[in-house]
Every structure is written in C-alpha cells, then in structure tokens.
Amino acid sequence: MTTRRKLTKLPEHLWSAEKTATYLGVEVTTLYAWRYKHEGPAAYRVGRWLRYDPEDIRAWLGGQVAA
Known part of the structure; x- marks a missing residue:
C-alpha cells in the first residue's frame, strides 16, 4: 500500500x-x-504529472524481496 509522507527535505x-x-x-x-x-x-x-523521488523508489524496491 502506498503511504503518504510529508516532505521534510526536498529531493x-x-x-x-x-x-x-x-x-x-x-x-x-x-x-x-x-x-x-x-x-x-x-x-x-506535480500538476497533472506523477513524479517519483529516487530515494523512495530505492527504499520501496529494497522492501520487495521475494520469499
């Protein structure tokens, strides 16, 4: 599930x-x-576009380890 987080530091x-x-x-x-x-x-x-923070992508991917 996607979680919302508050930006504390702009990427x-x-x-x-x-x-x-x-x-x-x-x-x-x-x-x-x-x-x-x-x-x-x-x-x-961002406007009508989706944008992704590379750190979020890497963190999410790290949590996708197959069992």
Missing part, C-alpha cells in the same frame, strides 16, 4: 513515470496500475 530531482518505469524494468502502465491499487512506490502529483 534534488524527481523522476518521471517513464524514467521510474525504466529503472524498475516495468511498463509505465504498470506504475499507474499499482497506484490505482494503492501498491507500488510513493509518487507526487
């Missing part, structure tokens, strides 16, 4: 959905499906 840069999908090796539509299901990494809405 240097945010990744687009395309860059995030490429990093994770998934389709952009998969990111949007995860968001719809309240799964996947946290995202920020």
Whole structure:
C-alpha cells in the first residue's frame, strides 16, 4: 500500500513515470496500475504529472524481496 509522507527535505530531482518505469524494468502502465491499487512506490502529483523521488523508489524496491 502506498503511504503518504510529508516532505521534510526536498529531493534534488524527481523522476518521471517513464524514467521510474525504466529503472524498475516495468511498463509505465504498470506504475499507474499499482497506484490505482494503492501498491507500488510513493509518487507526487506535480500538476497533472506523477513524479517519483529516487530515494523512495530505492527504499520501496529494497522492501520487495521475494520469499
């Protein structure tokens, strides 16, 4: 489930959905499906676009270890 967090420190840069999908090796539509299901990494809405903090992506990915 995606959790909301308050930004205490602004990230240097945010990744687009395309860059995030490429990093994770998934389709952009998969990111949007995860968001719809309240799964996947946290995202920020910037205007009409989703943006991802690379630190959040790495932290989320670290928690996805297969059993």
